[in-house]
Amino acid sequence: MTTPAGAGAPTCPRHPDRVSYVRCQRCERPACPECQRPAPVGVLCVDCLNEAKAQARPVRSRLGFTMTAGPRS
Numbered sequence: 001m002t003t004p005a006g007a008g009a010p011t012c013p014r015h016p017d018r019v020s021y022v023r024c025q026r027c028e029r030p031a032c033p034e035c036q037r038p039a040p041v042g043v044l045c046v047d048c049l050n051e052a053k054a055q056a057r058p059v060r061s062r063l064g065f066t067m068t069a070g071p072r073s
């Protein structure tokens with residue numbers, strides 16, 4: 001395990017060059033100000049916010065198509 005910023009400073013998973021001391025209330029990973037999203041329970045990271053949204057809706061539709069390995073046009 002290597003910490004990009006070193007010195008044991010928590011860094012944002014999405015922005016490894018940013019030190020963030022605010023942790024997501026859900027996954028407890030550090031979230032930089034850009035990745036912090038205010039939530040009723042506290043601060044969530046972008047990933048958890050998307051996950052919460054997905055769970056809130058019964059129908060989850062990500063990209064509704066699958067990429068096929070066809071010839072490039």
Ligand SMILES: [Zn+2]
Nearest residue numbers: 024027045048
């Ligand atoms: Zn999170």
Ligand SMILES: [Zn+2]
Nearest residue numbers: 012015032035
């Ligand atoms: Zn970030």
